[in-house]
Amino acid sequence: MVRGRISGLSVRDVRFPTSLGGHGSDAMHTDPDYSAAYVVLETDAGDGLKGYGITFTLGKGTEVVVCAVNALAHHVLHKDLKDIVGDFRAFYRQLTSDGQLRWIGPEKGVVHLATAAVLNAVWDLWAKQEGKPLWKLLVDMDPRTLLSCIDFRYITDVLTEEEAFEILQKGQVGKKEREEQMLVQGYPAYTTSCAWLGYSDDTLKQLCTEALKDGWTRFKVKVGADLQDDIRRCRLIRNTIGPEKTLMMDANQRWDVPEAVEWMSKLAEFKPLWIEEPTSPDDILGHAAISKALVPLGIGVATGEQCHNRVIFKQLLQAKALQFLQIDSCRLGSVNENLSVLLMAKKFEIPVCPHAGGVGLCELVQHLIIFDFISVSASLTNRMCEYVDHLHEHFKYPVVIEKASYMPPKDAGYSTEMKEDSVKKHQYPDGEVWKKLLAARGN
Ligand SMILES: C[C@H](O)[C@@H](O)CC(=O)C(=O)O
Numbered sequence: 383m384v385r386g387r388i389s390g391l392s393v394r395d396v397r398f399p400t401s402l403g404g405h406g407s408d409a410m411h412t413d414p415d416y417s418a419a420y421v422v423l424e425t426d427a428g429d430g431l432k433g434y435g436i437t438f439t440l441g442k443g444t445e446v447v448v449c450a451v452n453a454l455a456h457h458v459l460h461k462d463l464k465d466i467v468g469d470f471r472a473f474y475r476q477l478t479s480d481g482q483l484r485w486i487g488p489e490k491g492v493v494h495l496a497t498a499a500v501l502n503a504v505w506d507l508w509a510k511q512e513g514k515p516l517w518k519l520l521v522d523m524d525p526r527t528l529l530s531c532i533d534f535r536y537i538t539d540v541l542t543e544e545e546a547f548e549i550l551q552k553g554q555v556g557k558k559e560r561e562e563q564m565l566v567q568g569y570p571a572y573t574t575s576c577a578w579l580g581y582s583d584d585t586l587k588q589l590c591t592e593a594l595k596d597g598w599t600r601f602k603v604k605v606g607a608d609l610q611d612d613i614r615r616c617r618l619i620r621n622t623i624g625p626e627k628t629l630m631m632d633a634n635q636r637w638d639v640p641e642a643v644e645w646m647s648k649l650a651e652f653k654p655l656w657i658e659e660p661t662s663p664d665d666i667l668g669h670a671a672i673s674k675a676l677v678p679l680g681i682g683v684a685t686g687e688q689c690h691n692r693v694i695f696k697q698l699l700q701a702k703a704l705q706f707l708q709i710d711s712c713r714l715g716s717v718n719e720n721l722s723v724l725l726m727a728k729k730f731e732i733p734v735c736p737h738a739g740g741v742g743l744c745e746l747v748q749h750l751i752i753f754d755f756i757s758v759s760a761s762l763t764n765r766m767c768e769y770v771d772h773l774h775e776h777f778k779y780p781v782v783i784e785k786a787s788y789m790p791p792k793d794a795g796y797s798t799e800m801k802e803d804s805v806k807k808h809q810y811p812d813g814e815v816w817k818k819l820l821a822a823r824g825n
């Protein structure tokens with residue numbers, strides 16, 4: 383039973399110095415410090431439950447997102463939780479239609495990341511009050527209630543509410559068996575942690591060898607900065623993992639369209655399943671051109687981690703611009719907007735392979751993809767969820783990986799809560815980790 387009025391919202395700037403080890407590095411983000419704007423919602427319900435929400439950022443960008451969360455706070459404060467989730471579509475629209483903040487969006491960039499952080503906290507609180515992990519809250523929700531959380535504005539030309547209802551109705555068939563399957567086998571994952579761009583060849587080889595021993599069969603490598611380096615690194619990885627294992631490549635938006643096609647024709651011998659973010663995330667027709675050009679090479683295009691919103695996903699699908707769709711739990715407007723994208727992907731029969739390269743993204747997105755399998759896609763063909771082996775120790779309910787699969791979370795909530803001690807230590811700039819680092823840098 384949903385209860386309580388939101389009595390407090392706090393937001394903190396939490397950063398991890400991952401750049402020191404080259405973790406998370408790619409062709410465009412060479413020194414990423416994995417960071418989060420971390421939101422905590424309190425209520426007057428007297429049950430001690432809080433809602434925790436994050437959005438993923440890199441370093442200094444967190445400052446700006448924290449400001450945007452504070453600017454949105456008045457929409458949430460003093461509201462009854464039951465009014466928020468009772469008409470979640472209206473609340474989503476209220477947040478994304480703020481007359482003054484909308485101008486610096488709309489539904490994109492900093493203000494949308496802030497929306498995600500706030501709404502992720504609301505979903506966490508809702509799931510905790512219901513005593514269920516978020517994936518289970520979604521799986522058990524009746525289709526009409528689920529759809530009442532989605533803003534269909536701008537997507538009804540490809541997906542009406544009635545069509546979405548039909549998809550969810552069809553998804554009821556075999557749902558129980560699929561839930562059982564998830565609880566036993568988990569959701570298949572791939573690892574990105576062996577092959578960040580800043581890692582040396584020795585590190586690549588060592589990490590791939592260890593990952594193979596741990597049962598990983600799917601690997602992603604960062605490419606795009608230097609062709610000769612890419613050829614050497616991809617050869618090293620392919621030789622280490624063997625011809626049968628799955629390899630994906632990620633260029634993080636480094637190339638122009640013709641350059642992407644040319645570059646990938648040189649990397650085709652390493653048999654990548656996909657090239658991810660070959661060019662600007664806003665270039666829908668560019669992605670379509672690359673997709674078309676790479677068909678003869680057997681390489682698909684994957685994108686989504688920097689897709690602004692459901693509208694861009696809609697057009698990517700309409701334009702046949704991607705073969706693998708990568709939702710992100712913190713880039714889009716939380717669960718609400720991700721639900722609409724999962725349903726569109728189902729309509730277009732495009733496999734969803736979520737993005738999770740960042741702090742906390744694995745914790746969150748596992749809920750969405752497990753729900754997707756049980757209630758929407760009903761398929762694991764060509765599907766896998768990204769896994770990165772970093773920073774899970776800072777979360778109160780960290781992901782559980784077994785046999786290279788995500789095991790469904792059992793604790794109530796959205797797995798968003800961080801350990802208070804970790805937050806204190808990594809808060810920027812006053813946490814002890816940053817005080818030391820900044821002093822050593824002479825700041
Ligand atoms: C900066 C991030 O680590 C980015 O490289 C993640 C990413 O592209 C992915 O995980 O995919």
Ligand SMILES: [Mg+2]
Nearest residue numbers: 632658659687
């Ligand atoms: Mg990527």
